[in-house]
Amino acid sequence: MTSTRDRIAARVRSDPGIHVNALVRDLDLAPGQVQYHLRRLDVVGDEQFGRTHYYPPGYDPWERAALALLRRETAADIVAVLLDDGPLTATETAARVGIADSTLSWHRGRLAEAGLLASEDGRLVVPEPERTAALLDRADPSIPERLVDRFTRLVDDLLD
Numbered sequence: 001m002t003s004t005r006d007r008i009a010a011r012v013r014s015d016p017g018i019h020v021n022a023l024v025r026d027l028d029l030a031p032g033q034v035q036y037h038l039r040r041l042d043v044v045g046d047e048q049f050g051r052t053h054y055y056p057p058g059y060d061p062w063e064r065a066a067l068a069l070l071r072r073e074t075a076a077d078i079v080a081v082l083l084d085d086g087p088l089t090a091t092e093t094a095a096r097v098g099i100a101d102s103t104l105s106w107h108r109g110r111l112a113e114a115g116l117l118a119s120e121d122g123r124l125v126v127p128e129p130e131r132t133a134a135l136l137d138r139a140d141p142s143i144p145e146r147l148v149d150r151f152t153r154l155v156d157d158l159l160d
């Protein structure tokens with residue numbers, strides 16, 4: 001294996017759910033170069049929510065979708081609040097995360113679609129708290145992902 005391929009493989013192992021743009025940026029490689037090596041590596045490419053994320057073998061579809069979402073700072077914050085504070089109404093969750101109800105609603109749909117969030121008796125819950133908490137520890141939003149989420153929160157605050 002080439003040193004470039006080794007670097008890409010190591011990064012996918014250390015940061016499951018990473019996407020091509022992050023690999024290009026973090027490893028200072030050309031997009032075509034990263035794509036070429038990804039096709040030759042033993043990694044799983046899975047399109048989740050508009051982006052192809054890469055994982056080492058062994059992650060099931062639920063885990064791949066969860067990691068793709070938990071890489072977004074706001075989604076991760078919503079899940080973390082629910083894991084820490086237990087079942088909450090949507091309004092309570094939005095207030096504790098510091099986002100608008102409409103922003104929560106957008107993330108809530110994706111989180112529910114992936115099986116990370118459910119509603120019981122009008123309250124939001126995390127159906128698989130142990131598995132979700134373990135994946136939350138593995139997911140680390142990149143700087144650009146954090147900036148997008150923070151910009152969205154800024155606009156929410158300005159429109160409030």
